Amino acid sequence: MWLGERRGYLIDWLTQKWVQVTGRRVNLKEDPWLAGPVGRTRGIGLDFFDKWATAEGFAVTRFTSGKGLLSRFTALAGPTFDADAVDPAIREFYERTADYDVDVWSEWRLAFKPFGFLVSVLFSRRLQQLNLPLSSLDTSWGMTSEILQVTEHTTGTLKANAWVRTLVKSRRITYVGSYSIVEPRNSSGPCVKTVFPLPNGNAIVVLRPEVKPDGSLVLVSSGSGLGDPGFYFTVHRANGTVKARFLRCFREHIHVYADGEGIVRADHTMSLWGFQCLHLHYRMRRKQARPAPVG
Numbered sequence: 001m002w003l004g005e006r007r008g009y010l011i012d013w014l015t016q017k018w019v020q021v022t023g024r025r026v027n028l029k030e031d032p033w034l035a036g037p038v039g040r041t042r043g044i045g046l047d048f049f050d051k052w053a054t055a056e057g058f059a060v061t062r063f064t065s066g067k068g069l070l071s072r073f074t075a076l077a078g079p080t081f082d083a084d085a086v087d088p089a090i091r092e093f094y095e096r097t098a099d100y101d102v103d104v105w106s107e108w109r110l111a112f113k114p115f116g117f118l119v120s121v122l123f124s125r126r127l128q129q130l131n132l133p134l135s136s137l138d139t140s141w142g143m144t145s146e147i148l149q150v151t152e153h154t155t156g157t158l159k160a161n162a163w164v165r166t167l168v169k170s171r172r173i174t175y176v177g178s179y180s181i182v183e184p185r186n187s188s189g190p191c192v193k194t195v196f197p198l199p200n201g202n203a204i205v206v207l208r209p210e211v212k213p214d215g216s217l218v219l220v221s222s223g224s225g226l227g228d229p230g231f232y233f234t235v236h237r238a239n240g241t242v243k244a245r246f247l248r249c250f251r252e253h254i255h256v257y258a259d260g261e262g263i264v265r266a267d268h269t270m271s272l273w274g275f276q277c278l279h280l281h282y283r284m285r286r287k288q289a290r291p292a293p294v295g
Helices: 010-022 048-056 088-095 110-127
Strands: 024-026 058-063 100-108 143-152 158-167 173-182 191-198 201-211 217-220 230-236 242-246 250-258 264-272 275-286
Touching: 010 110, 010 230, 010 242, 048 058, 048 143, 048 158, 048 173, 088 250, 088 264, 100 110, 100 143, 110 275, 201 250, 230 250
Parallel strands: none
Antiparallel strands: 024 242, 058 143, 100 275, 143 158, 158 173, 173 191, 191 201, 201 217, 201 230, 217 250, 230 242, 250 264, 264 275
């Protein structure tokens, strides 16, 4: 049911009301790490950052090589994280993501697969956002990967470092998100922040970095409340107020490693109430030069 341009669809409006009722009011000037692009009520989609940039008076630049999710991986260095100890192949992937092709395989725990299907039907497919693959067949033809930068026209100030991914077979958009490095109020050091625009708000994942003795990277979204690394929903109201809801029940664990053959891989697990519900395996390979057409 459509409720109008401001409120959007009934199910989205009810979700936003839940965040407003159960969440806490935040001041983005005091907590800028919770700021991020806000989505339209009609959906997100492939062209979100183009429309967002046009509305805000920003410029969009697309990159087929040379740019990554993070401008400088070493900016993650902190009291408990030695960025220089991370395998150079992993650091290069984060700084030059556009140079890589990305493949993904998915494995749902049987008990949670109906939940994944329900979320997909009610929200993801309609919004064209956070479309988690429901089976390995969904990803069998691969995934497209595009890096965009949104900047201010006059100063060139970076407003968003975006990564847009689409499944080749179904043409469904899996993720439309922006990436940055932030330091939440309760964190012991810098964290990786991902913002996924949603109607009248966004979903924010703040991941704490760890380095293993073998040089592999672990990113963890675990915390106990607002101000910690973890998963957040935010809702931005028309009067300028912002409510944020910390989801303690949902956690992510990402292990990024080099396999010794020049390929970077990642095991990404998602858990609800302590039970693993989804395992994604990513393979990131440097793009191969394509032969010139004959004739």
